[in-house]
Every structure is written in C-alpha cells, then in structure tokens.
Amino acid sequence: MKVTKRFVMLGMGTFGTALARKLAANGCQVIGVDSRRERLEAVKNEIHECVIGDCTDREVLENLPLRDVSAVFISLGETISLSLLATLHVKELGARQVVVKGVTKEHGKILEHLGVDRVVFPEEEVARQLADKMTWPNVLDFLPIDPDYSVAEVAMPASLSGKTLAEANLRTAIGVHVMGIKDVLSGKFEMFPDGRRKLLDDQVLLVVGRAEELQALRELP
Numbered sequence: 645m646k647v648t649k650r651f652v653m654l655g656m657g658t659f660g661t662a663l664a665r666k667l668a669a670n671g672c673q674v675i676g677v678d679s680r681r682e683r684l685e686a687v688k689n690e691i692h693e694c695v696i697g698d699c700t701d702r703e704v705l706e707n708l709p710l711r712d713v714s715a716v717f718i719s720l721g722e723t724i725s726l727s728l729l730a731t732l733h734v735k736e737l738g739a740r741q742v743v744v745k746g747v748t749k750e751h752g753k754i755l756e757h758l759g760v761d762r763v764v765f766p767e768e769e770v771a772r773q774l775a776d777k778m779t780w781p782n783v784l785d786f787l788p789i790d791p792d793y794s795v796a797e798v799a800m801p802a803s804l805s806g807k808t809l810a811e812a813n814l815r816t817a818i819g820v821h822v823m824g825i826k827d828v829l830s831g832k833f834e835m836f837p838d839g840r841r842k843l844l845d846d847q848v849l850l851v852v853g854r855a856e857e858l859q860a861l862r863e864l865p
Contacts, residue, residue, distance in 0.1 A: 654699040660719035715741035801864035810839030820853035
C-alpha cells in the first residue's frame with residue numbers, strides 16, 4: 645500500500661508556496677499555514693489543507709499534527725526573530741524533522757544550535773546550481789551525498805567517445821566511479837556497466853566522486 649507523506653509548511657511566501665506546490669505535485673499532503681488569507685487562497689485547490697494563523701503562536705501550532713508529519717518546513721521571510729520563535733515552538737512540540745529557510749549565516753548557526761535538521765539558503769543554492777550549469781553545460785545533474793562526495797550526470801566527453809569503459813579507465817585516470825550509462829536516444833539505462841561497454845556520443849555517464857575529481861571529468865574535451 646502506498647504511503648502518502650505529510651508535511652506542514654509554516655509560511656506561504658514565495659519559497660514556501662513553491663515548495664508546497666511541488667510537494668503536492670509529487671503526491672504529498674501539505675498543510676499550509678500563514679496569517680495572510682490571500683496567500684492561502686492562491687493554493688487552496690492545490691494543497692491538502694490551509695490554516696490561517698500566526699506561525700509563531702504556540703496555540704496555533706499545538707493544533708497542527710506536528711508529531712505525525714514527515715517534516716515541518718519553516719519559511720517566515722526575512723524576520724529572523726519570527727523564524728527562531730517558530731522553530732523553538734515546533735521543536736518543543738515534538739516535530740520529527742524540521743527544515744528552516746535561513747536568512748543569514750548567523751541565523752543558520754543559531755538554528756543549528758536549536759537542533760534543526762537542515763537549514764536551507766534557496767538563493768545561494770540556486771545560484772550555485774546555475775553557475776555550475778553555465779560553467780559546465782555538459783553536467784546535466786548534480787547531487788551532493790556527503791561533504792566529500794557527489795553524484796553527477798555528465799554528457800559524454802568527445803575525447804572518450806569510441807573507447808571502452810576499460811580503455812577510458814576513469815577510476816584510475818581521474819578518480820571517479822562510473823555507476824551507470826544512459827543512452828539518450830533510447831532512454832535505456834545500464835547500471836554498473838562492465839569494462840567492455842563502449843562509450844558513445846549519445847550517452848550520459850552517471851558518476852560519483854570528490855569535487856576535484858568531478859571537475860576534472862567536466863573539463864575533459
């Protein structure tokens with residue numbers, strides 16, 4: 645039986661609304677909370693439930709299923725004091741996972757001391773992703789998996805086309821591990837290909853490696 649994930653979104657500004665809509669589109673149930681009725685009116689037909697109320701009011705928060713949802717997101721604009729107050733209440737009320745939109749690095753440090761699970765800086769993250777895509781257009785997707793390693797989808801460098809995976813020897817030459825190869829035209833994906841697999845122009849490599857190793861792969865001609 646499919647389990648539908650449930651989330652609470654405190655603050656339905658630009659970021660909160662965009663995140664709530666995407667979660668709902670992914671099949672999740674989202675409870676959106678905001679003191680401004682017009683913000684909730686804009687999404688009332690897209691998310692599971694809308695609650696008009698002050699996100700820093702403990703009584704309002706006590707009436708939300710904070711303990712039962714997969715995560716609580718807090719996005720209360722640029723007012724740091726409101727964000728911290730809402731975070732404090734949510735943590736005390738037993739939320740299992742708390743993700744907060746950060747305003748400044750100092751704000752982020754305070755949130756970490758309060759025990760939040762993740763602090764996000766959307767503008768910075770989008771800027772980094774856009775800069776990487778513009779700098780290395782052959783990198784189709786990029787996912788950090790820990791402080792050292794990331795997974796990336798990289799369009800086949802021309803210098804590798806025509807070689808076998810063994811001949812390319814990317815693990816020794818660069819340090820990246822090839823986890824899969826996708827044929828762009830057919831959509832066929834091969835997980836953990838062996839060394840005899842021939843590399844072609846219309847393929848995408850799924851690789852894992854450290855930042856400097858992935859950069860070396862990006863820079864191959």
